Amino acid sequence: MRKTGGDHKGRPYNGRSSHAQRTDTETAMDQRNFTGDYDTLLELVKTRVSVRNLKPDPIPDDYVTRILEIGRWAMSGANGQPWDFVVVKDAAIKKELFRVYAEENNDFIYWMEQQRDFKLRHPSFQMTHDEALQKQRTGVGWSIAPVLIVILGDGRRQWATVQGAHTFGRDQSHLTDGLANTAMMMHLAAGALGLGSQHVTIHIQEPFKRVLGVPDLLTFSLIMPIGYPAVPPKEGVRRPLDDMVHHETFDMSKYLTNEQVLKYLYGLREKTVPVYSHSYTGRPPVPDGGKA
Numbered sequence: 001m002r003k004t005g006g007d008h009k010g011r012p013y014n015g016r017s018s019h020a021q022r023t024d025t026e027t028a029m030d031q032r033n034f035t036g037d038y039d040t041l042l043e044l045v046k047t048r049v050s051v052r053n054l055k056p057d058p059i060p061d062d063y064v065t066r067i068l069e070i071g072r073w074a075m076s077g078a079n080g081q082p083w084d085f086v087v088v089k090d091a092a093i094k095k096e097l098f099r100v101y102a103e104e105n106n107d108f109i110y111w112m113e114q115q116r117d118f119k120l121r122h123p124s125f126q127m128t129h130d131e132a133l134q135k136q137r138t139g140v141g142w143s144i145a146p147v148l149i150v151i152l153g154d155g156r157r158q159w160a161t162v163q164g165a166h167t168f169g170r171d172q173s174h175l176t177d178g179l180a181n182t183a184m185m186m187h188l189a190a191g192a193l194g195l196g197s198q199h200v201t202i203h204i205q206e207p208f209k210r211v212l213g214v215p216d217l218l219t220f221s222l223i224m225p226i227g228y229p230a231v232p233p234k235e236g237v238r239r240p241l242d243d244m245v246h247h248e249t250f251d252m253s254k255y256l257t258n259e260q261v262l263k264y265l266y267g268l269r270e271k272t273v274p275v276y277s278h279s280y281t282g283r284p285p286v287p288d289g290g291k292a
């Protein structure tokens with residue numbers, strides 16, 4: 001067991017930004033790890049946003065490879081790397097995936113979202129009366145993107161990790177977390193290359209598997225359309241840091257009652273619906289979902 005934190009060569013870890021005070025020796029030691037700085041990373045993280053309206057213009061093959069390369073380096077439980085990536089550029093296959101999405105996946109979600117208060121529904125389902133959005137969804141949608149990266153999971157690879165992680169009814173977290181990590185890395189890579197990307201969750205997997213010939217045993221996790229943005233960038237929305245950070249022990253003053261959770265969700269929707277709308281259409285939503 002290590003006595004102090006450090007990497008495999010015994011160099012100390014430090015999370016200091018480029019602004020932190022360092023000795024020359026420390027700086028030299030850092031250089032072999034990462035030659036960039038914290039601010040560059042923060043800027044990338046903050047400027048990346050979901051872009052749900054992409055130009056059909058082709059992107060260089062090299063960009064796709066570079067995005068996949070970053071995804072390859074994601075963390076995963078015991079380094080199981082439970083992912084496979086399918087790169088789809090063929091127009092007919094993209095169209096078929098989107099048809100399945102609109103007809104089978106969204107049909108189910110649309111129904112589920114009708115069960116709750118309009119303002120609490122997922123933003124995509126608060127906008128059904130906005131003509132432009134409707135056209136997007138029932139038209140070509142993300143199938144117009146030059147490239148789709150499909151992220152698949154192989155649950156067997158997660159067994160690289162300790163068996164305890166999967167016992168006592170806990171979920172397959174080492175599979176889903178690994179897939180989420182590789183996705184996040186690739187979204188950032190796309191942003192770093194000046195591309196937009198979307199994270200299309202797949203809820204009803206089977207029809208998508210049939211389109212791509214994916215074995216039943218695998219998980220069809222998500223589709224990541226990537227391409228040049230067709231809408232101008234818009235700043236993302238996040239909770240303040242102080243709201244989510246606790247020091248030493250859990251701060252019960254930050255624990256939400258059920259009423260507070262509902263209030264939070266309503267408030268969140270108010271902030272994120274305009275951002276969502278923007279990511280599709282480049283403008284705010286029609287008031288009252290266009291009902292008024």
Ligand SMILES: Cc1cc2nc3c(=O)[nH]c(=O)nc-3n(C[C@H](O)[C@H](O)[C@H](O)COP(=O)(O)O)c2cc1C
Nearest residue numbers: 048049050051052180198199200201202236237272
């Ligand atoms: C697990 C997960 C599932 C998501 N599913 C979808 C999705 O199905 N469709 C979509 O357009 N965006 C999806 N997103 C993107 C989120 O809506 C988005 O990251 C969030 O609203 C913050 O906005 P930003 O990405 O623009 O910063 C998903 C993101 C994650 C991490």
